[in-house]
Amino acid sequence: MTDDQTTSGRQEADGVDPLVNETTGADDVQDAPTFDVSDVLEAVSKERDDFKDLALRLHADFENFRKRVATQVVDDVARETAKLVDSMLPVLDACEAAAAHGVQGIESVWSALLGALQKQGLEALDLAQQPFDPATAEAVVHEPGDDDSVGPVVVEVLRTGYRWKGRVLRAAMVKVKG
Numbered sequence: 001m002t003d004d005q006t007t008s009g010r011q012e013a014d015g016v017d018p019l020v021n022e023t024t025g026a027d028d029v030q031d032a033p034t035f036d037v038s039d040v041l042e043a044v045s046k047e048r049d050d051f052k053d054l055a056l057r058l059h060a061d062f063e064n065f066r067k068r069v070a071t072q073v074v075d076d077v078a079r080e081t082a083k084l085v086d087s088m089l090p091v092l093d094a095c096e097a098a099a100a101h102g103v104q105g106i107e108s109v110w111s112a113l114l115g116a117l118q119k120q121g122l123e124a125l126d127l128a129q130q131p132f133d134p135a136t137a138e139a140v141v142h143e144p145g146d147d148d149s150v151g152p153v154v155v156e157v158l159r160t161g162y163r164w165k166g167r168v169l170r171a172a173m174v175k176v177k178g
Helices: 003-013 037-100 106-119
Strands: 122-124 137-143 153-159 162-164 167-170 172-177
Touching: 037 106, 037 162, 037 167, 106 122, 137 153
Parallel strands: 137 172
Antiparallel strands: 122 162, 153 172, 162 167
């Protein structure tokens, strides 16, 4: 211990405050800055408002993230479901071909499968005798048309096309006249 430390230790022990200057009786701490309460209040209020703004921004960011993830999950499920339905279309084609060739007992399986898929959003495209639309059909056979026809018309559907929840899942293969 140094002499200063022992002296201040003795002054404390004697009940004398080491911060009080014995000659003037004033505090040595009087050079410390004084605080205006309104300035401190204003600074604390500004800091509170900054934290509140930050919390609101983080909350909004989280809500946007939550909505984006929910939308992405719905889109992913719809895309995967469409893939599953698309993979079942050959089964529908086989049932349709079997029914067209007179195979007995296939109609019940075909109608049950088609009915279940239709309840979920699948719809068969009915294009016979409709104007040809390349967005919904693929023309694989062309016949010359009458001179009075306005445009190509689907005369026969060779393979059924399907729409899944408003989007063409598979275009129909058709015979076009005109």
